[in-house]
C-alpha cells in the first residue's frame with residue numbers, strides 16, 4: 001500500500017536516471033518514469049516503471065541492457081557522466097525489441113570498439129534492423145562466458161567472468177541471463193521484475209512489493225509457466241547473492257524467498273483443470289500485446305495458458321501441445337492481405353489433428369482490411385469448431401480500452417470453456433452426490449479407456465471398457481473385469497487371444513463404440529489393421545497390446561481375467577492415454 005502512496009505523490013516528477021553502485025565495480029543506471037509508460041497489461045497497476053541497465057567496470061567495461069526509446073537521450077547523458085562511451089568493450093543485449101534497437105542506433109556510433117553480445121535469435125533481429133553494425137555482433141550460447149578480468153581481483157577465485165544462460169520463452173525467444181562470478185550478481189532481465197517506480201533501489205520493503213511482483217508474474221510469466229520453469233532450472237546452479245532485474249527494485253533481501261515463489265506460481269498454473277493453447281504471431285508487437293491481455297483474462301479466470309509464439313516454435317512440437325489443451329485461441333496480424341506463414345502452418349496442424357469439440361477463438365491486429373482474422377475464423381468454422389468469443393480485430397496498436405476488451409474476451413472464453421466441460425467434471429458428481437455417496441466415491445476410481453478386439457467364427461468383435469489395469473511385470477500381464485452379460489465370454493476363456501487397444505485423448509474414437517454393445521470394427525468406418533497373429537488393431541489408438549488369457553476368477557457380477565501380454569506397440573509417441581472419468585461407481 002505504502003508503495004502506491006509513494007508513487008502517487010511523485011507522479012509529477014520528470015523522468016530521470018538514478019545511478020548507484022550495487023556491488024564492487026558494478027553500477028545500475030535506472031531510467032525512471034512515474035507515469036505509465038505503455039498500455040500493456042503488465043503496466044495496469046499504473047505505478048510507472050524503471051528500465052534498469054547495468055555497468056561493470058572491471059578490466060573490461062561492459063554495459064548490460066540499455067533502455068528503450070522512451071529514455072534514450074536521458075540514458076546516454078547519464079552514461080556519459082559515468083563512463084566514457086568509447087571505453088565500453090561490450091554491450092550485452094539480454095533481449096532485443098524495436099524500442100531497444102532505437103537506443104542502440106544512437107549508442108553504437110559512440111562505442112566503436114564494443115562487441116554487441118546476444119543470443120542467436122537476438123542477433124538475427126539486430127542484423128536485420130541495423131545491418132551496418134553486423135560486424136560488431138557476437139553470438140553467445142548457454143554455457144559461454146565473457147572474461148571480465150585477467151585474475152581473481154583479490155577474491156581468491158579464478159578470473160572474473162560473466163557466464164551466460166539462454167532462457168527463451170515464447171514472449172522473449174532470445175532471452176539471456178548473465179552471472180558475474182566475482183560479485184555473484186545475476187542479471188535476470190525479465191525474470192523477478194516488477195513495474196513500479198520509486199527511490200528505493202533495493203527490496204528492503206519486500207513484503208510491500210509482493211502484489212506488484214505477483215501481478216508482474218501473472219501478466220508475463222503465468223502464460224508461459226513451463227518455459228519459465230525451464231529458465232529457473234537453468235539459472236538454479238548460480239550461487240547468486242543479488243538478482244539484478246530489468247525492471248523495478250533489485251533483489252537482495254528476499255532472494256531466497258522469491259525464487260521458490262516463482263517455482264510455486266508456475267506449478268499453480270499447471271495444476272489448473274482447464275488449459276488453453278494461445279497461438280500467435282506478431283511482426284510489430286500489436287497482436288502480441290492483445291495475446292498477453294487475453295492470456296491475463298484467462299489466467300484471472302482460473303485457466304492455464306500455454307502462450308505460443310508461432311514464429312519461435314518448431315511446428316513439430318505443436319500436436320502434443322494442442323492435444324493437451326482444452327481450448328485453442330489463434331492471433332494473427334494481417335500482412336499483405338494474409339496471415340503470416342507460421343500461422344497458416346499452425347492452422348493446418350489444428351485442422352488436421354485437433355478434436356473438433358475443442359473451443360476456439362481468433363483475434364488479431366490489422367491496418368485497413370484485416371483479412372487474416374476472417375480467414376482463420378472461416379477455416380475453423382468450416383471445420384465445425386465451436387467459438388468461445390466472436391472474432392476480435394483491433395486496428396494497429398491496442399488502446400487501454402482495447403486491452404480491457406481483450407481481457408474480457410479471455411474471461412468470456414474461460415467461462416465458455418468451463419461450461420463446455422461441466423458435464424464431465426462438475427455437474428454430474430454433484431447431482432449423484434445426493435443419490436449415492438458410496439457410488440460417487442467409487443466413481444473416482446479411473447481407468448484407461450480401451451477397446452478390446454478379438455476374433456470369433458462370425459467375424460471380429462469389440463467392446464469398449466476402462467476396467468483394465470496392469471497386473472504383473474514378469475511376465476507382463478494385465479487384469480480385466482468383464483461382466484457376464486457383456487458378450488465377452490470368449491475372451492474370458494483361458495487360451496483366448498485378444499488385442500487391447502488403448503485409446504488416445506482427443507481422438508474421440510470412443511464415439512464409434514456404443515457402450516456395452518459388441519460390434520465389428522473391421523466392417524465399420526474405423527481405420528483398422530491386422531497384426532501378424534491376425535489381431536485387429538484400431539489405427540487411431542495410442543497403443544495396442546496383444547494378449548492371451550491365462551486365468552479367470554468369478555468375482556461378484558464379473559469375471560476377473562488375467563492375461564499375459566505377448567507383444568505391443570505405441571502408435572503415437574506424442575499422444576496421451578484417454579482416461580474414463582466416471583460420475584459414479586455404478587457406471588461401466
Ligand SMILES: Cc1cc2nc3c(=O)[nH]c(=O)nc-3n(C[C@H](O)[C@H](O)[C@H](O)COP(=O)(O)O)c2cc1C
Pocket residue numbers: 281282283284285286287288332333334335336337338365366367368369370371395396397
Ligand atoms: C508490410 C505490411 C503489410 C500490411 N498489410 C496489411 C494488409 O494487407 N491489411 C491490413 O489490414 N493491414 C496490413 N498491415 C497493417 C498491419 O496489419 C498492422 O500494422 C498490425 O498492427 C500489425 O500487427 P502486429 O504488430 O501484430 O504485427 C500491413 C503492415 C505492414 C507493415
